[in-house]
Each structure stands twice: as structure tokens, then as C-alpha cells.
Amino acid sequence: MNLFYFIAFLSILFALLVIFSKNPVHSVLYLILTFFTFTIHYVLLNAQFLAIVNFIVYMGAIMVLFLFVIMLLNLNKDTEPVKSSLVKFAGIIGGACLLVVIVAAVKALGKSDPVILKQADLGLVKNLGKILFGQFLLPFEVSSLLLFSAMVGAVLLATKDKPVKA
Amino acid sequence: MESLLNGIKVVPLNHYIILCAIIFSIGVIGVLTRRNAIVIFMSVELMLNSVNLLLTVFSAYRGDATGQVFVFFIMALAAAEVAVGLAIIVMVYRNTNSLDINVLNRLKW
Structure with missing residues (x-):
């Protein structure tokens, strides 16, 4: 087969x-x-x-x-909740x-x-690399910005909140 | 490599579409039936991957490399989404001590 x-x-x-x-x-x-x-x-x-x-x-x-x-x-x-x-x-x-x-x-x-x-x-890497860094250069750079902001957001979300001083 | 490439030459395009539709539907069923937030997240990953495979198939079928570039962007987006989503899940667990999504119904009404 x-x-x-x-x-x-x-x-x-x-x-x-x-x-x-x-x-x-x-x-x-x-x-x-x-x-x-x-x-x-x-x-x-x-x-x-x-x-x-x-x-x-x-x-x-x-x-x-x-x-x-x-x-x-x-x-x-096995703490799995079941619907x-x-x-x-x-x-x-x-x-x-x-x-x-x-x-x-x-x-x-x-x-x-x-x-x-x-x-x-x-x-192949050669062919895709030529297209990625030629025709799609701007989206490639924007995606790097997206990854950067996602990293900052993940760190910001996962840190513990400090107790607010009254 | 040649023998591997020859193995694909008889597969119709429809079979690829049906395979990806089946995987996508499995992802939808997973989202609808599970209550654990992490398993729901994994089902979303399953759906993203089926779409990736279909884009690659169309790209190979049409002889146009744009589809594979799009798959690359979707993978970058999925990595960002997983990082933010898992951070949100960790925060939810810290606040409610459970991953049951039925606990999170305060925005419902």
C-alpha cells in the first residue's frame, strides 16, 4: 500500500x-x-x-x-474534570x-x-530563503516584532502581582 | 529520496484535503468536548497544523512557494500564541487553583 x-x-x-x-x-x-x-x-x-x-x-x-x-x-x-x-x-x-x-x-x-x-x-532552504528575504522581507521583520512582543507579554503575564500598597 | 518522492505521485489532491479536514474536525471536537484548558489549547494546535499541511500541499500542487512561506509565518505566530496562552493558563491556575474552564464563567453574563 x-x-x-x-x-x-x-x-x-x-x-x-x-x-x-x-x-x-x-x-x-x-x-x-x-x-x-x-x-x-x-x-x-x-x-x-x-x-x-x-x-x-x-x-x-x-x-x-x-x-x-x-x-x-x-x-x-487524574484531576481531569469531565463534561x-x-x-x-x-x-x-x-x-x-x-x-x-x-x-x-x-x-x-x-x-x-x-x-x-x-x-x-x-x-528547499535555498529557494524559500530567496523568496522569504526578497518578496516577504517586510512581513518577516514584522513577525520578529510579533515574537518579541509575545515574549514581553508572556513574561509580564506570568510574573506574580505585587501586593498593591494602599 | 527518489523512491520517497515517487510514493506521492499517485495521491489525488482530494485525499489530502479530506485528511486535513478530518484532523481539523478532530481539533474542533476536542475544543467542544474537553474542559481542561491545556487540552483545549492542544486541540487548537492540532487545527493550526492541519491548515499548515493543507497550505503546503496546495503550494506543492500549484508549484508556487508562497504557500510554504505562509506556513513559516503561521509557525512563528503559533509560537507566539503558545507563549502568551500558556502564561495566561499559569495565571488562571494561580488564581483559581484549577484548569476547569467552567470556573471561568464570570464574563458570561
């Missing part, structure tokens, strides 16, 4: 395990596995720059941040309706062409 369908099956399986496992630590670990399958998808599409960035930024930085917060708040025991089964049922029905609508719309488009890489070197 084609490699794509196997990896897609693994993605869906791990994504389901993320939202249905009781322990938040298990959720984070399954989310890391999901992102790993996404990295394989990027490699299959020959988007090597995005594969590496996904691997380093998502699986490395963001997931470590999640795990760190969960361990900091000591949530690894009533009615709300759960309604949520699953709502999500399933969204999925059905999107899939029906895609099916209505008819048979699609296979994904063929027109330019094989499209996602």
Missing part, C-alpha cells in the same frame, strides 16, 4: 488519541507523535525546510513548553457535521488530479 495512506492513518489515530486520553501528559505525548507524522508528510511533499522547522519548533520548543507547564501545575494525576455526556455528544455531533459538510463539498468537485511536484526543489 502507498506510504501516504499509512502515514495518514497514523496521523488520524494519534490525533484521536490526543483528544480522548484522560491524562494530559499522555495527550501531549500523542500530540508529539501526531506532529512527527506531519513531519513525514512534509518530507513526502519534498518541503524539507518546513519539515525541519516543524521538527525543531513544534516538536522541540512548543511541546516542551506544554510538558513543562503541565508538570509545573502538577496535572499528571456531562450530553455536551460531549453535542460536541461530537457538531464536529462530525463540519466534517461531513467539508467532505461533501470536496466530493462535489469531482475527481481531482494527483499531486505532482511541478518544481522538485520548491521547498
